[in-house]
Amino acid sequence: MATTKTPSRLVLNGLLNENPIFRLALSMCPAVGISTTVMNGLMLGTAVLFVQVCSSCTIAAIKNYIHPRIRIPTYTLTIATWVTVIDLVLSAYAPEAYKAMGIFIKLIVAFAIITMRLEVFACKNTVAMSFWDGLGMGLGFMFGMVTLGFIRELLGMGTLLGHNVLGFRPLLFFALPLAGFFCVGFMMAIFNYVELVFNRRKKRRG
Amino acid sequence: MARLRRITYLTLGFLLLAYLLVFSGCAGSQNRFIKKTSFRGTHSILITFAGPVDEEWATKASNYRVYEKPDPDIVLKISTIELSTNRQTVILHFEEPLNQNQPHMVTMRGIMTEGKSVGTAIVKVRKLYLGYLFSILIGAMLVQNFVFTKYLGLCVFFGTSQKRSTAVGMGVTFTIVIVASAMMSWFLYQFFLKPFHLDFLQIIVFIGLVSLSVQAVDTILRKVNPMLFKAFGVYLVLVIANCIILAVPLILADNEYNAAESLMLALGAGLGFLIALFLMSSVRERLELANVPPTYRGLPIAFVVAGLFALAFLGFSGMSIF
Structure with a gap:
């Protein structure tokens, strides 16, 4: 693993192997709560991407000055600072989307995925590496949110990004906020199935 | 265990x-002549006075000004006013149902009792705090x-x-x-x-x-x-x-x-x-x-x-x- 840390590998790792939502099962709250439309997923994904990349870089840059015993509070405060930045920026420049997101933008602070990446990766690697890792994780989160949003918006409302695609509403149930639970469950099952088939083939070949 | x-x-x-x-939070500042205020039904507010009030004052809608606490500019319209026989309780009926989750403020201008005024009262009406x-x-x-x-x-x-x-x-x-x-x-x-x-x-x-x-x-x-x-x-x-x-x-x-x-x-x-x-x-x-x-x-x-x-x-x- 240690020898294959190229930027593309890191990004792909975040997107597929360690996808924050479907593989690591972290940061589930927004995945269930507000993945009702593609737009929501894109906006929150962008915000998380920004916070993840910025705080990864910050921690990687100052990692030598942090006392190990207070590292978790330091991570939290770093994340909180960047979340405050994105919170103020979004409320100024995209007030509509900000309203749709509600409390979730502020709650990025408490998303386990960001703290986990800081603890596992950024505090041991260089700024450049952490940047790519953060980018991968952020993109992976965004990918998960957009996929969920795609399924739910298409099936629930028959629209995509607000444009009417199907012309009818196949399953209104998916537009309900609580359908997120079922959606995430089904997606995880699909990921599990792919892994199962993959492993079976590998075994047969071996 | x-x-x-x-x-x-x-x-x-x-x-x-x-x-x-909760109990320490219950006490509110109210006019001494007003004994009790409460919601009654969906459309009404009940006000109990310490003594009998004059009928002429009590039944005049312009003496009351009622609004929800968060927006004082929107005055709620009173449809009828009911005075009890002992002239101690007044029931204000409103045209529209009241949003009882919000505290309401009632301003009563120049309350008249037995021919003399006891001043203006501003009271808060809200659901039982507990x-x-x-x-x-x-x-x-x-x-x-x-x-x-x-x-x-x-x-x-x-x-x-x-x-x-x-x-x-x-x-x-x-x-x-x-x-x-x-x-x-x-x-x-x-x-x-x-x-x-x-x-x-x-x-x-x-x-x-x-x-x-x-x-x-x-x-x-x-x-x-x-x-x-x-x-x-x-x-x-x-x-x-x-x-x-x-x-x-x-x-x-x-x-x-x-x-x-x-x-x-x-x-x-x-x-x-x-x-x-x-x-x-x-x-x-x-x-x-x-x-x-x-x-x-x-x-x-x-x-x-x-x-x-x-x-x-x-x-x-x-x-x-x-």
Whole structure:
């Protein structure tokens, strides 16, 4: 693993192997709560991407000055600072989307995925590496949110990004906020199935 | 077991404190001539005076000015006024139903009693305060359950709901931590952040406070109850990663709740999380024995079960007790 840390590998790792939502099962709250439309997923994904990349870089840059015993509070405060930045920026420049997101933008602070990446990766690697890792994780989160949003918006409302695609509403149930639970469950099952088939083939070949 | 009981007593102590706060919070400033005000039905307000008032004054609609406390500019229209035979109670009937969740202000200009004026009175009409607080508690616990209807705190929820004992322990610890940290952050917000216009710092301050209180509980638990600490010391760290613990202070700050209301919301959030964890762990213990398709084993089926719970909790929506 240690020898294959190229930027593309890191990004792909975040997107597929360690996808924050479907593989690591972290940061589930927004995945269930507000993945009702593609737009929501894109906006929150962008915000998380920004916070993840910025705080990864910050921690990687100052990692030598942090006392190990207070590292978790330091991570939290770093994340909180960047979340405050994105919170103020979004409320100024995209007030509509900000309203749709509600409390979730502020709650990025408490998303386990960001703290986990800081603890596992950024505090041991260089700024450049952490940047790519953060980018991968952020993109992976965004990918998960957009996929969920795609399924739910298409099936629930028959629209995509607000444009009417199907012309009818196949399953209104998916537009309900609580359908997120079922959606995430089904997606995880699909990921599990792919892994199962993959492993079976590998075994047969071996 | 005895240790667990001690924690239960601690929770009961918090409840007692809540009641004390409620009673101290009841006293309001009112004109001495007005004895009592209350809502009556959906359209009316009842006002009881200390002595008989003059009929000519009492039945004149222009002597009253009624509005909801948050928007004083919108004066509610009075349709009829009813005076009791002993002339001590007045019932104001309104054209539209009143929003009883908001306190209403009633201004009475120059109250006349036995021919002489006792001055103008401004009184507040609101639902029974205890009932109001109770409705906040129940609301946060069931109607607006943070896990099943607001979809917060899911990481920890799925992480700790595998065994019933862990679930209960986690729920109780979480309740204690959230009550402590929510009260602290309420205090800081009301008395430091708001007066100095530092609202934009709220995320940083709240999360800092949460980390501090988690650290405190960690240290105390390590000394007081090593067994319990061993059982979910790992999850104590996860409390910081639980969105609810940050969401509650943010909601408190947004809604400008007072001390008693804040306590109730925090307690309701904690107990609601406990209920959710308990329900979920009971089902998941049974699921271990069930024959689940291999692709669904573990988290996916847990998500589907949580979805069913959320559907059930949808039944609480729109419920109001008082």
